[in-house]
Amino acid sequence: MPRIKQDEPDTHRAMHVVNHLRTLIENGDLLPGDKIPPEREFARSLKVSRASLRTGIGYLAAMGVMKVRHGVGTFIADGPAEFGKTSFSLMGVLHGFQSWQMFEARLILESHLAALAAERGKQEHHAALADEVAEMFGAMDNPSDYIVHDLLFHRIVSQASGNPILAALIETIMSALYDKRRKTVERSIDLRESAEMHREIYRAIRARKPEEARRLMEEHLRMAETAQGMESAADRKAAKTARMGKTARVKPSSITS
Amino acid sequence: MPRIKQDEPDTHRAMHVVNHLRTLIENGDLLPGDKIPPEREFARSLKVSRASLRTGIGYLAAMGVMKVRHGVGTFIADGPAEFGKTSFSLMGVLHGFQSWQMFEARLILESHLAALAAERGKQEHHAALADEVAEMFGAMDNPSDYIVHDLLFHRIVSQASGNPILAALIETIMSALYDKRRKTVERSIDLRESAEMHREIYRAIRARKPEEARRLMEEHLRMAETAQGMESAADRKAAKTARMGKTARVKPSSITS
DNA sequence: ATATATACTGTGGTCTGACCTCTGCGCGGT
């Protein structure tokens, strides 16, 4: 059942490779973690040049479906679902994503995530959350350490939600947000207050109180947004003035290395 | 400012190309719709082989940041933000995304989208929505036509939300869901009732009643989920039994073309 | 003069086959 006409690759050789692999994955012939045959060999068996095979693999690798390790081999991704974070940030600059939009998306997703985590979270998640909260209290005098456990906490919540799709989405957004945050100065957030909010969220989740978890998470994020000096207002204004150089052409001089 | 260590491509030549382009984009030297120099020329100027250049471009193209048109040239993507839909479906089979999870994600995102659309929708959106509703009523005896306008309606709502990030996310999920739906039989949904629900949503949006729009959309989606014979229950059960062939190896025989 | 072929040019797509680099691991020396 040859699947033709994917989306962008207007090419067909590479597409053939992609579809072949896709089929193998869908049929369960290839499972996460599996290694595919060496390029030369695989290329021969598929009757395409190694170059084309590589193009196809590159396509899948770029999407995070496959993982290529120089000198070792090519494997099917096995980690948690993960959309192109690189893609997201690129798309961001390209389409002028703004902080307030990211925050809005995060707020919506994560508040629901917290509610779901409260409904479905398992003991292991509760334990992991407790650990992170503890770590946060212990790292209140070390912002860079603190932020790590902050992220971890939110990641665990997303896993506890039981919906890998939502988890993957929020993960993508968070990483983009993290990139931005890392660039700005380590603002003087009140880490103690932050830690306490996390603790409350944790308690709500453990107590299986979805609505409360949802509300707390929402509150926490709103606070984080303003506290971290989101220039949302400024962004919003700047947005209009920008984005109006629609003419298209190339300036080889500036592009040339 | 060389950005090293992207994510997956452990290679450096191709990465060099990606970073170079990334920088050009971030600096505004390349705007959406722009055409980059011909491969041969560009490769020479970057001092890499054409093959490596192509690898890098392929990476960006796979993420939807660039658009390659055979016989024409390579351009910076200019359409609306769009994450790898292909990626999503691949990831789906790979991580066993299930329908109920997709629906859950859709429900959360789209209900908020409706609320935001009610808050921020502009006249143009209202008009477009009205058009689609009209088309839906006119295509009630033609399911395949109907579904097109159904999708269009939801897409317009996402645009009216004013948050391109959320719009892109829901778009990705919807396309995955659409793929699934297309495969199953054209269920006998009550198109008239569906059309009327859309009309009500439209009215709530036009009347700028966020909460009502939110509620209606939620209701609509829940109904759609059950009406379309979601095998959520079955899925859920099947999920557990599956996914336990963790051993990893290759069966060249079955992989070979 | 208009319209339909046809040829040309520019650009991406594929192929070949040789060579480079990295990883992992085994063999041998200490």
Place this chain on the structure above:
DNA sequence: ACCGCGCAGAGGTCAGACCACAGTATATAT
């Protein structure tokens, strides 16, 4: 038992020729 050297396997890069497609200019027929 330990360390290090080197081989083998796998991916990464390269060069250059050639193929395929799209758009345009040109020639030819009506």
